[in-house]
Amino acid sequence: MTESLPDRKPSRRDFLKLIWAVFGGAAAVEAAGIFIAYLQPRLAEGEFGSRITVGMVDDFPAGSVTHIPNGRLYLVRLPDGGFLAIYHRCTHLGCTVPWDQALGKFVCPCHNSQFDMPGNVENPPAPRALDLFQLTIENNEIKVDTGTVLQRQAFDETQVVYA
Amino acid sequence: MTEEGNPAPAPRSMFDRMRERLVPDGLPEDDRGRIRMVVNSLVLHLHPAKVPERTLRWTYSWGLGGLSAVLMMLLGVTGIILLNNYTPAVPQAYLDILELRSNVWFGELIRNLHHWSANLLIIVAVLHLVRVFLTGAYRPPRELNWLIGAGMLVLVLAANFTGYLLPWDQLAFWAITVGTSILSYVPLAGEWLSRLALGGPEVGGNTLLNFYSMHISFIPLLIFALMSYHFWRVRKDGGLTMPRGLDEAEPPISERVTTIPHLVRKELVFALAWIAALLVFAMLVPAPLEDIANPDVSPNPAKAPWYFLGLQELLLHFHPLVAGIILPGLAALAVFMLPFFDTNPASVGVYFRSRRGRSLTFLSAGLALVLTPLWVLLDEYLLNWSAWLPGWPALLSNGLIPLAVLLLPLFLLDEWLVRSFKADTEERVLFIAGFVFTAFLILTAVGIFFRGPGMGLYWPWELPVAGH
Ligand code: HEM
Ligand code: FES
Numbered sequence: 001m002t003e004s005l006p007d008r009k010p011s012r013r014d015f016l017k018l019i020w021a022v023f024g025g026a027a028a029v030e031a032a033g034i035f036i037a038y039l040q041p042r043l044a045e046g047e048f049g050s051r052i053t054v055g056m057v058d059d060f061p062a063g064s065v066t067h068i069p070n071g072r073l074y075l076v077r078l079p080d081g082g083f084l085a086i087y088h089r090c091t092h093l094g095c096t097v098p099w100d101q102a103l104g105k106f107v108c109p110c111h112n113s114q115f116d117m118p119g120n121v122e123n124p125p126a127p128r129a130l131d132l133f134q135l136t137i138e139n140n141e142i143k144v145d146t147g148t149v150l151q152r153q154a155f156d157e158t159q160v161v162y163a
Numbered sequence: 164m165t166e167e168g169n170p171a172p173a174p175r176s177m178f179d180r181m182r183e184r185l186v187p188d189g190l191p192e193d194d195r196g197r198i199r200m201v202v203n204s205l206v207l208h209l210h211p212a213k214v215p216e217r218t219l220r221w222t223y224s225w226g227l228g229g230l231s232a233v234l235m236m237l238l239g240v241t242g243i244i245l246l247n248n249y250t251p252a253v254p255q256a257y258l259d260i261l262e263l264r265s266n267v268w269f270g271e272l273i274r275n276l277h278h279w280s281a282n283l284l285i286i287v288a289v290l291h292l293v294r295v296f297l298t299g300a301y302r303p304p305r306e307l308n309w310l311i312g313a314g315m316l317v318l319v320l321a322a323n324f325t326g327y328l329l330p331w332d333q334l335a336f337w338a339i340t341v342g343t344s345i346l347s348y349v350p351l352a353g354e355w356l357s358r359l360a361l362g363g364p365e366v367g368g369n370t371l372l373n374f375y376s377m378h379i380s381f382i383p384l385l386i387f388a389l390m391s392y393h394f395w396r397v398r399k400d401g402g403l404t405m406p407r408g409l410d411e412a413e414p415p416i417s418e419r420v421t422t423i424p425h426l427v428r429k430e431l432v433f434a435l436a437w438i439a440a441l442l443v444f445a446m447l448v449p450a451p452l453e454d455i456a457n458p459d460v461s462p463n464p465a466k467a468p469w470y471f472l473g474l475q476e477l478l479l480h481f482h483p484l485v486a487g488i489i490l491p492g493l494a495a496l497a498v499f500m501l502p503f504f505d506t507n508p509a510s511v512g513v514y515f516r517s518r519r520g521r522s523l524t525f526l527s528a529g530l531a532l533v534l535t536p537l538w539v540l541l542d543e544y545l546l547n548w549s550a551w552l553p554g555w556p557a558l559l560s561n562g563l564i565p566l567a568v569l570l571l572p573l574f575l576l577d578e579w580l581v582r583s584f585k586a587d588t589e590e591r592v593l594f595i596a597g598f599v600f601t602a603f604l605i606l607t608a609v610g611i612f613f614r615g616p617g618m619g620l621y622w623p624w625e626l627p628v629a630g631h
Contacts, residue, residue, distance in 0.1 A: 041369060072458075093340070094340045095461035107617070109616070110341060125478060
């Protein structure tokens with residue numbers, strides 16, 4: 001047998017080893033990819049995740065907060081008459097945030113985050129304002145697309161929809 | 164008997180022949196036979212044939228690793244039985260548990276046994292880690308076994324966490340909601356990871372199925388595989404580390420005794436005693452079950468499983484990226500690196516390394532005992548970083564800045580040890596680990612016993628009883 005010198009030319013055997021390594025590696029990556037793809041969420045059909053009709057504009061007085069359980073959201077009508085569809089899930093760690101009518105704010109039971117009516121953080125640990133859904137008003141009918149969650153740092157006027 | 168050389172007469176009765184074929188050798192009567200039995204047996208060969216007498220000392224290992232193994236066996240058996248009465252679907256899962264409690268013979272007992280063994284396993288595995296840490300048993304050549312042990316601890320936590328969801332009651336639903344939400348704070352991949360774990364945007368039927376499959380196949384298989392390797396490695400690394408008193412200069416020479424009966428008898432008695440105790444406990448104390456999961460109503464307070472309440476307490480005080488990702492990540496990194504930078508072979512087997520090591524450990528634990536509750540109170544009633552730093556991103560004002568303020572004293576203390584006492588690596592490791600571990604225990608206790616509605620601080624006797 002010949003001693004393998006440090007800088008000998010790659011032999012046929014080295015080449016085959018390399019080929020094996022490349023194909024083996026590729027197979028492993030593919031298998032991992034298939035596994036992860038397989039685990040991807042199945043599409044949730046049903047109420048939440050689709051476009052739902054919440055009600056008519058006049059059902060909601062100005063300055064009111066109404067829980068819409070099947071849309072997982074609060075329909076908020078600000079004192080000036082504008083609408084927001086606020087996801088009822090706390091931006092801290094996902095608890096469902098109840099509206100406290102007496103205090104006039106959202107108070108999370110899990111770690112005591114508090115949010116004002118438009119969803120701004122009044123008390124951490126929540127890191128950002130409550131999430132929104134896109135809200136549209138057609139012929140005085142309020143519709144909310146619960147398929148996409150819109151994250152925001154804080155409330156601003158452009159988020160409000162008017163009838 | 165057969166010692167004279169003439170073979171014994173062939174057994175006459177059918178029962179003699181049965182015994183002969185089914186239990187070929189009977190029990191060995193001399194040391195050679197005992198040694199051969201260990202070497203030849205599938206189960207016993209995880210043991211060496213002989214062990215140094217001293218390592219059998221009860222007060223050295225406290226039998227904690229062995230107890231972990233016993234609990235894993237119990238969990239395997241009770242888990243398999245439970246499978247026969249469980250459907251991983253909403254709402255059937257919850258109904259099945261109700262059925263198990265009221266309509267299945269011994270159903271409640273099996274569930275309680277599984278529940279309490281799982282909870283005890285966490286305590287025991289952590290205590291085992293503490294004992295390995297305090298005796299320096301992770302040092303070369305045992306680095307790999309330390310890492311395998313740490314990996315098993317993570318898997319044990321994962322097994323507990325995935326199992327927690329299965330009853331599909333309010334407790335389960337919200338603990339898992341809160342627990343998995345931490346995932347979404349992983350930089351960049353967070354949302355994707357959390358959707359992957361949950362099988363959707365929120366905890367639901369897909370989550371239950373994902374967790375169920377992990378809980379009954381992947382995780383336990385991996386634990387049992389690692390456990391076998393862990394035991395074999397203990398043998399490979401030369402058996403247990405040799406216990407040594409604080410004042411013994413040299414590792415003592417210890418007489419070697421045969422595994423049978425000296426070790427095996429102890430193990431059997433120990434295992435049986437624990438199983439008996441657990442049975443009694445499971446008969447007396449039912450595992451909790453609350454109302455069926457209701458995604459619209461978070462209970463107040465909504466707590467994570469008790470072993471994550473230290474983490475949850477951190478989450479009350481810090482931005483989730485700091486509390487849920489950075490701090491646990493640093494702790495994991497420290498556990499991983501430990502056997503590679505703290506390597507002094509001279510103090511292996513000595514609890515606390517030395518008298519000074521012991522004093523330092525108690526000092527650091529004592530400091531943590533005083534400072535941690537103080538800080539919890541301060542942060543609850545006085546500190547308000549986000550109000551003092553308005554307009555700063557929450558990650559800084561409620562995360563990195565208070566973290567830096569907290570770590571500074573620890574850093575200064577460490578510096579003081581080095582300057583004033585010329586503390587070496589192993590002493591600093593003891594000091595810092597003692598501090599951090601005690602602080603974490605206290606945070607856990609605060610989360611369990613002192614957090615009430617709205618996550619406010621309460622005295623334990625003022626807390627509303629869970630589920631009522
Ligand atoms: C499912 C969990 C575990 C089981 C069943 C287990 C089992 C065992 C057993 C039976 C022993 C023999 C000595 C003794 O009983 O103390 C042992 C030793 C050891 N374990 Fe574990 N263990 C587990 C978790 C861990 C953890 C969390 C660590 C640390 C990160 C760890 C690290 C070690 C080391 C380094 C040794 C050698 C100790 C020595 O030689 O003194 N193990 N383990
Ligand atoms: S989940 Fe709402 S404050 Fe933590």
